Amino acid sequence: MAPSLCAICKTQRALIKRPKNHTKLCKACFISIFEDEVHHTIISSELFQSGEKVAIGASGGKDSTVLASVLKTLNERHGYGLDLVLLSIDEGIKGYRDDSLETVKRNATQYDMPLKIVGYDELYGWTMDQVVETIGKKGNCTYCGVFRRQALDRGAKMLGIKHVVTGHNADDVAETVLMNLLRGDLSRLSRSTSIVTGDSRSEVKRSKPLKYSYEKEIVLYAHHKKLDYFSTECIYSPEAFRGSARSLIKQLERVRPSAILDIVRSGEDMARLVPGEPSPSSVAEDDSGGCGSQNGRTPGNEMAAMDKELRDNQAFEGLEIDVTKTMPDSKMAQKEKLWDLPLRNAGSKGVTRQVLGNCKRCGYMSSQEICQACTLLEGLNKNRPQIQI
């Protein structure tokens, strides 16, 4: 059988079957189309301004390494005029971050970018090792995730940078969409697909330029560009729930490669259907994925905890009367277009809207009076481990 030729240049031998749509490409064309697509996303979403100082949240993992490499390439090729900086968080986990931080340090020299490492101990007075010593391994990913979310922003603030980019990819976004459907969290669903998070109230803008890039393509890009990245799971991350959204997405991808993008598309559209959300662009806290670890993204006990909470709620449901359910008709008949009718349940059990403010203690944006990080810290400092969020 004759070797098939690249579908784009038609001259080179095709070596890569694109995970996204199974087109056969040569190495050079794959790298160039991957970069072009990220470029298109950046331009169409107007992510950057010329002269902007941008921090790349760098963990040493494949996503952030590819992000740094692609942004450096595009910045030079298309003259974005960006001042790129690597920003790393040191959670203080011996044996995990030691190695990945070495990778980030090498990346800094390879890409000729300044690097700033901020430690949890600096930001919160606790390393993750100390947290685990206090509360044990169970549930520590919650702490790490909450601390990490703010750490990048706080670190950026220390450097006087107003824009942080993260390596969240299409798989991450699709996973968040499915998890929020399973959780029944429409508020988060409406926010999770936005490419930019953080609004005027927050001092630091967050964005994810790889939002439409498949994880598998990121791995391929890293491989063919021979990028220097680090892949080890966090030593504290627990065994994930077997049927988690992540594994579901991987199966769907095998059945239909476009499924990941299709889920992202669905998620973006559904964001406009959430009642009471003015527009999906005014967004609040970024809540996709706790840490760069595959396992840590969906903590093992999340489903069980959610199930229990829902059961508890159900116990009270019998005491409520759903007024709209018992008298749906009179109003409905008067409407002119039938498909404009409010649904039986729509509105009545409306979605709880979160009002965004700032944490009274640290000033970080929060829908609560005191932000999650400060609440957890209070618990830690009182040496009282279990806090429900």
Added chain:
Amino acid sequence: MTFRALNHAHIAMEETKPLARPCAKCRAQEATLDSRSQAVCSDCFAKFISTKCIKQIAILGKETRVPGHGPPPPNTAATGDTTSARRYLVGLSLGVSSSVLLQLLNENIEFQLARGRNAPFELTIVHVDASSSLSLGSQQQQSDNAAEEILSKYRQRYPRFDFRCIPLSAALSLQTIDWTALTPLTLPDSHPSKSPAGRLSELFDNLPSAASRTDTLRLFIRHILISTSRLERCQALLLGHSTTALAELTLSETAKGRGFSLPWQINDGALPVVNYSSSIKTNSPEVPAATAAAAAETVLIYHPLQDVLRKELTTYATLTSPPLTALISDLQDKTIATSSSAVVSHKDLSIEEVMFRYFAEVEENYPSVVANVARTTGKLLRLDGTAGGENTTTWCGMCSMPLDEQGDKRWRGELGEEEKTTTTANGTAATGGRLCYGCERTTLG
């Protein structure tokens, strides 16, 4: 087939023998089942399931009483029939859920008749038979007459109802599908020599994957049920989806890129019916924008089992007398085989099958999560895709859901994709109607 709960309770009270594990509801019988973290007896369990269904039927009953919703009951004027009986169409897949639905509706009628009342509704039962015209990979079904054979058992058991068996190929002559939008796949009139079944299997052969074939099958069945329901002047179409099935549908359709139309698909209520009769070339529905509501072509779709989990329906099917399992045994075996057998190749799987496996596990361990999925999606708004109300709604030629102009535009912008110029396999450009994002995926890959 009535349940002897009261009798049993009575007897049990006279007996003094203490129960080892009394039912948490009636306290009079031995609990044999676990239902939503309670130990209950089979009578109380059956009553619980029945109540869940009848509650929804009662809501529908109020809905169908409103003038202007759906066509009037058949022949009321001509025959002078004074019963204002409602007439519903039930989609029967011959699986557990729709069979249980049938059983529960039959019980409800018997209950009313026993009290000297009129039957609260009449039913037309429709089974769409895909097996005679299609063999869909892993969805391989029975041989030619199998569906009719099984249906005759249903007719014996429920002589009161009118059972129809409609071949899937009937979809080809439906005017609720915009065939011009599907020209890359088939031109229904282009091979008059071929039988409908032959043309149908040609259409399915042209679909890009097993996932697409299963998706199309589901949509065609839905079209046939909706059209038959209108033809038979039924006031509502009842579907047997359980909580679990609705959760699966929610995630499946999300995975197929149809998030925008999800609230239209899974919620109860009126759906517009679009008619593409061959004389009309436009893609606009035959609905005068804001004139009389009676002119709007709509169909009411209800899911009476929406509050019951699939595993509860499976249990229920064993409790009726005689058990429903005899009726549905073949299909149950099929279901079990699907859930437990190892995946041979993902290429032959559909998105629905992946979701089925996933939710079988979730339902077992976290039933409340399953219930939450459908409840959540129910809160999403039904938008008609006009984004501001200036334009009239355009409907997808295949799934009949509103097209999302705003979403399509933004998506093309962000991904830099050209508007899909649909070309057929032999290179001629399609000039027909439009498809939604999800149906484009299904038909074009």
